[in-house]
Amino acid sequence: MSWQLAAREYGNHPVRIDDLAPEFVDRLHRFMLRLRRCEEKLIEEYRVANEMRCPVHFCIGQEAAPAAVSVMARLDDYVFCHHRSHGYFLAKHSSMRPLIAELFGRQTGANGGLAGSQEISLPEANFYSGAILTGAVSIGVGTAMALRAQGTGAVAFLGFGEGATDEGVFWEAVNLAALRRLPAVFVCENNGYATFSPQAKRQATDQLCHKVAAFGVPAQTVFGNDAPAVHRAVKAATERARRGEGPSFIETYTYRWNAHVGPESDDAAGYRTEAEIAGWKSLCPIRLLENAMRPAGLLDDERRARLEAEIAAEIQDALDFARSSPFPTVTDWQPLNYSRSSPLADALLAEPVADGFDQNQADALPGPY
Ligand SMILES: Cc1ncc(C[n+]2csc(CCOP(=O)(O)OP(=O)(O)O)c2C)c(N)n1
Ligand SMILES: [Mg+2]
Numbered sequence: 001m002s003w004q005l006a007a008r009e010y011g012n013h014p015v016r017i018d019d020l021a022p023e024f025v026d027r028l029h030r031f032m033l034r035l036r037r038c039e040e041k042l043i044e045e046y047r048v049a050n051e052m053r054c055p056v057h058f059c060i061g062q063e064a065a066p067a068a069v070s071v072m073a074r075l076d077d078y079v080f081c082h083h084r085s086h087g088y089f090l091a092k093h094s095s096m097r098p099l100i101a102e103l104f105g106r107q108t109g110a111n112g113g114l115a116g117s118q119e120i121s122l123p124e125a126n127f128y129s130g131a132i133l134t135g136a137v138s139i140g141v142g143t144a145m146a147l148r149a150q151g152t153g154a155v156a157f158l159g160f161g162e163g164a165t166d167e168g169v170f171w172e173a174v175n176l177a178a179l180r181r182l183p184a185v186f187v188c189e190n191n192g193y194a195t196f197s198p199q200a201k202r203q204a205t206d207q208l209c210h211k212v213a214a215f216g217v218p219a220q221t222v223f224g225n226d227a228p229a230v231h232r233a234v235k236a237a238t239e240r241a242r243r244g245e246g247p248s249f250i251e252t253y254t255y256r257w258n259a260h261v262g263p264e265s266d267d268a269a270g271y272r273t274e275a276e277i278a279g280w281k282s283l284c285p286i287r288l289l290e291n292a293m294r295p296a297g298l299l300d301d302e303r304r305a306r307l308e309a310e311i312a313a314e315i316q317d318a319l320d321f322a323r324s325s326p327f328p329t330v331t332d333w334q335p336l337n338y339s340r341s342s343p344l345a346d347a348l349l350a351e352p353v354a355d356g357f358d359q360n361q362a363d364a365l366p367g368p369y
Contacts, residue, residue: 002206003162003192003199006253010223015292017228022298027071028227029293030307032063032286035087037311038096042086042103045319046263052103054116057084061257064227064285065189066091068234069157076152078126080140081159083118084189084256085129088159092125096318106325113328114336134160134167137186141173144182144247153242155183157234162251163194166202171215174249178216181246185237186217188251189224195260196271212249224252225285228292255280 017025039058046052059066066087073079073091081088089099089110102109102120109115110122118131130136137158144156164170165188177184188208192199199206209219218240222233230252237248257277259266267277293299330336338346 003190003253004206006221006223010226010253013223013226015226015228015288017289017292017296017298020228020231022296024071024231025228025289025293025296025298028064028067028231029286029289029299031067031070031090032227032289033307034311034314035063035066035090036060036286037308038090038099038315039086041315041319042100043258043263051105051323052117053105054103054118055261056103056117056263057261058258058263059084059087059256061280061284062189062191062224062254063087064224064230064254065159065187065234065252067227068230069159069185069187071231072234072238073157074154075125076154078128078140078143078147078154078156079159080127080136080143080156081129082133082136082161082164083129083131084161085118085120088129088157089120089122089127091157092122092127094122094125094127096314097321098122100315100318101322101325104322104325105327106322107328108321108325114330134164134170134173136160137164138169138173141177141182141184144177144184145180147183148180148244153183155185155238155241157185157187157238159187159189161194162188162190162192162199162208163202164188165208165211166194174212174215174217174247177247181244183241183244184247185234185241186212186247186249187234188249189254190251191254191256193256193260193271196266196269198271208251209249217247217249219249219251221251221253224254225280225283225288227285227289254285255283257281 039060042056043058046056069079069088070091079088079092086099098110102111102113102115103117105113107113110120115121118129121128128136137160140156140158147154147156190208194202209221212219220233222229224230233250237250240248290299
């Protein structure tokens with residue numbers, strides 16, 4: 001299966017929810033609608049008064065993967081993700097307030113308004129994103145080593161795009177995770193493009209699962225707009241990791257509706273066709289799930305309207321909160337770079353000790369072989 005064929009092959013299969021507890025279906029639906037409406041509002045507000053001074057990568061169309069992580073992630077689990085971060089941020093059960101305040105650059109943001117969208121983190125909830133492609137994956141695998149040593153059953157969820165697999169460090173991370181049987185759940189959102197470059201122009205084969213499986217990590221593809229299917233895969237991978245059986249890799253075929261970055265369309269660049277965009281939009285993950293929920297009695301117009309109203313109120317509250325919050329004042333850069341929780345290491349970083357180092361010391365010289 002490849003990304004190009006995914007929509008055609010999977011698109012005609014109705015989403016199945018018969019094996020899922022209604023509570024899980026409801027949580028998947030609520031999460032995706034909440035994320036969708038949040039992103040739509042941010043797009044609408046982005047240029048109005050230019051209050052968001054950071055690049056923002058919107059994830060409309062790709063809500064299913066973070067939704068699946070959100071229903072599995074415990075508070076003590078870690079979530080690491082790429083620049084398209086908002087879904088994974090919310091997946092750590094956060095309110096929208098610290099997210100939107102961060103985008104508005106306010107002191108009350110998750111990182112005091114100094115990180116912005118693609119570097120946002122929530123250390124108290126074990127959430128970290130990162131603009132350096134694949135950086136968060138490798139750090140996440142290192143974290144999984146620590147989690148395994150602690151033996152609490154906590155898991156590291158790693159969310160990234162297929163572009164992450166263009167980077168060498170991705171394969172080093174996969175290798176280490178496999179070798180040490182680390183509790184890592186790799187969730188690849190394959191949306192077919194890295195910025196404007198289709199996968200076919202970057203990789204000789206689009207069979208990511210085959211490549212990952214060759215490293216000894218169980219790997220599977222799933223239609224990424226079928227939220228229950230993504231949930232099943234993430235659930236199985238999470239349970240496997242919690243049992244100490246090692247990592248799993250899930251490739252979700254999905255599509256980004258908006259520009260690579262920012263609120264304006266970038267379709268004028270001509271890197272994708274209108275037919276392709278329309279085809280994927282017809283497979284909206286929220287609508288596909290709702291089509292399954294209604295006949296099962298899990299959703300009706302009244303319930304949906306109530307949910308919309310709740311979400312709109314949460315978004316408005318977060319926007320008001322952000323706008324009424326002060327901007328940060330930074331008078332000293334050191335606390336931004338050095339942690340107070342590891343004073344010795346930070347002291348060494350801040351004041352490198354050059355005295356007393358003998359470059360001819362015997363132990364440093366290579367011995368005879
Ligand atoms: C190390 C590194 N190289 C290049 C970039 C520039 N860059 C930002 S996003 C991106 C494409 C990412 O594509 P993908 O991983 O598929 O995620 P998507 O944007 O499609 O969600 C690139 C190349 C970067 N941020 N970091
Ligand atoms: Mg991509």
